[in-house]
Amino acid sequence: MxxxxxxxxxxxxxxxxxxxxxxxxxxxxxxxxxxxxxxxxxxxxxxxxxxxEPTPAPRATAAPDDATAGGDALEELARQVEGLRRQLSRHMLASDLGAENAARPELAAIYRHLRGQELDPLIIEALLEGLGAPQGAGLLPMLAIRLKKMLRVAPEPRFGGGQAKVWALVGPTGVGKTTTVAKLAASFAMKAGLRVGLVTLDTFRIAAAEQLKVYGRIMDLPTVVVGGAKEYQRAVEELSGLDLILVDTVGRAPGDADNLAELRSILSAHPQTERHLVLACPTRDADQKRIIEGFALFEPKSLVFTKLDETSVYGPILNQVARAKLPVSYLTTGQRVPDDMEQATLDGLARRLLPPRREQTWPAVC
Ligand SMILES: Nc1nc2c(ncn2[C@@H]2O[C@H](COP(=O)(O)OP(=O)(O)O)[C@@H](O)[C@H]2O)c(=O)[nH]1
Ligand SMILES: [Mg+2]
Missing domain, CATH: 3.30.70 (Alpha-Beta Plaits)
Known part of the structure; x- marks a missing residue:
């Protein structure tokens, strides 16, 4: 060397x-x-x-002759810096762990697995730092305990008390907001016997409002389509005798500041509306981070992760929990309404992040 x-x-x-x-x-x-x-x-x-290495020829790019091009260039630069920072800390961590691994090769296997799960290197560092187990016990149970300490999940919701809960699902397009609203509605109305109403603020596409109305019809739930703040306030008042009002919203890109602010102001017409941010688990970690930043103005109460069935990499869940300091409320695992949804639990999340049993020689934990 x-x-x-x-x-x-x-x-x-x-x-x-x-x-x-x-x-x-x-x-x-x-x-x-x-x-x-x-x-x-x-x-x-x-x-x-x-x-x-030969230096690649500079790409022919249009001169940033307007604000958008300048913004794009800045964003690209920010992405590169973030990539560099990550690479740097990963290399540093790898070398730090190198010395420790020489004495404890089992740490290397855990490290490799957590890297494969795309956990932030700094989180891995915190998880593995001084990791020790009582004699005879494996490291994995200790790791599971640490993981559960770092993860956060929302408590099981309690209904009743004379006031309807109002939950609005916000997030980018196509992450599964409408489908998750339908799953929540079916689960609380059909399984738990609660009185549930649906509101959709997604009038951007005709088919979107229709999608929720169809679910409402099938489940025989009152469903209201609203376009603005006043209508929203009226709709929530109308349904306030129920236990739960689920609000579907139009998907917005995290950089679309104007439209995000408009949606935020509509939801403010009923200040007790809880906002929950929906993220698709297969979305790249850096993009999830951007979404969390873009949707921060909604002050979300929890994170909902969808499409867990489309990936086997779950590290970004913990990465976002740590970044946003928010609990995970629900996980969705497929397209079937209402079956493919579960309330997030520490055990369920930790199990997904730890090595599967067949792969490991360490004792099972969850
Ligand atoms: N595989 C998978 N697909 C899902 C899941 N949740 C939603 N979808 C699909 O994702 C697509 C977009 O869902 P939709 O609810 O319309 O997204 P929205 O634009 O956020 O409202 C649809 O084809 C859904 O069936 C999930 O947990 N797993
Ligand atoms: Mg939708």
């Missing part, structure tokens, strides 16, 4: 030097501040040093 030190005015330039000199396989051993900039110690397995 060849170790080299690089100094540069900032991290981006230092990383560029590392790449140029040592190639893409370089492992970052440490970083630190020095006078006039930063220093990175990096290493490669191979010796002699690889030739520098």
């Amino acid at each position: 060849r170790i080299r030190h690089f100094t540069a005015p900032d991290m981006a330039q230092a990383m560029r030097l590392v790449r140029q000199e040592l190639g893409p396989e370089a492992v970052i051993l440490s970083t630190g501040k020095v006078s006039g900039g930063v220093e990175i110690a990096a290493a490669v397995e191979t010796d002699p040093i690889r030739p520098a």
